[in-house]
Amino acid sequence: MSSRVPAILRRISATARTRGLRPCTALALFALLGTGSAHAGSSGSLSLTSDYIFRGVSQSNQRPALQGGVELSAAGGAHAGAWGSSISWLSDLSTTAAPVSSSIELDAYAGYRGKLADAVAFDVGAQYYAYPGDFPSGFNRADTFELYAGLTVTASDRLSLGAKYSLATTDLFGYVDSGGSGYLDLSATYAIAPGWALAAHAGRQWIEGNDAFAYSDWKLGVTRSFDHGASLGLAWTSTDADDALYTNPHGRRLARSTVALTLAQTF
Template sequence: MTRLACAAGLAMAAALLAPVAASAQIRVEALGLTLGATPALASDYLFRGLSQTRNRPAAQLTLEALHDSGLYLGAFASNVSFAGSDARQELDLLAGYRFTALDIAWDLGGVLYSYPGYTRPAGGYRFDYAEAVLKASRSFDAVTLLGSVAVSPDYFGQSGLGVYLEGGLDVALPLGLTASGRLGHQWIEREPRFGTPDYATWSASLSRALAAGVTLAIGYYGTDIARGRCAGGQKICDDRVMLVLSRNF
């Protein structure tokens, strides 16, 4: 069975199991908080163009608590699979501040990436790392321009300074569709430790909100990493089509 067919089966099952009535975010007026959860099923887990599941499906969950002041806390969880590693889960903790200035929406925060259950082998490298992230977006009618930069003093696998820069846009289309495009570049100080050279990544996707708060997205993702320079010749850097089904609560 192909990855896309497998994901389509998961998507259909999730849609059938979803409650008929849409669920909204939870509002806690006394604390000025908005609580949200977004479970998702995907045909792959791509992070900056690289498969984190070795081309297998992923089940994911994003949680967030947003205060009226713009401060927020969040978490993201997913299954992962790295060659030669016993890491099976990823758990990220997020915190930051959202605000608007100069007609631009800003998001200044940090992310701690962790891999519970991972056993670091003798002579191996640590997987956990942290990043500072700045995001910005501005909307012009049906078009939203986006940009972000992420900096880690010691990136995944103790690969030294890591810097990621990304730009893109979302375009609202008829029939409730949204077209999205992204172009990014990852710089890595110690390339041999990470397993790839510095690289560019891109994507083009189409999404649509369905009934009961469900969103279906399909996209094409790629990098400029040659097969022979991708983590020992693995197929985790190849171009691919990915399908994602998510639901906002």
């Protein structure tokens, strides 16, 4: 889920690179987790959002997106999951001369969670972002593999703080020669009342070899949780990205300030 820039994706490389953890690898990990422990658990989610925003940039051309995911976890801390969403940012690049057809993002991830102290938890792992579809010859595919490490500190009964860093070991979402790009995610969540939570986020995307496209993003949101796993969230997002570089062929400014409403159900 990430900063996607149509302008840079129109640059063609001689070889499309798609390395790393494939979705089928995650399926194998699911099987191992499901059979390796009598205490293994599972969870899932379905959501509908008015705009799929990832790292401050719209992935759905500022239109609604349907999303869902599932995760398996073992008692020892190992976990693996898959997540998907409808998207349009790749298909929006399509032209008669170079048609592009890709309307879904499929992610697979695996990692390990544990505790460094009673109030300090960590999560380390890897994530693969896949974009199946039809692309013109020589198109630099957006498929991306990242390693990540994160910490969460429970500061009080109401406040939790988080920090996470993701490092791309392949080209980042179609940017040519961008291996080594990184994203820093800082977050805070505060429970203001039973069933209500405020969330704040600040992030920074570095793109190796493409400094002009680097940017920072921010988000402020509120979530209302209901019985049986339902929730409704409202979030404002903004960035300092260069509008000229983050405007798609339809004239939509994908990194502009925006508000998104999300209805979710966990199970």
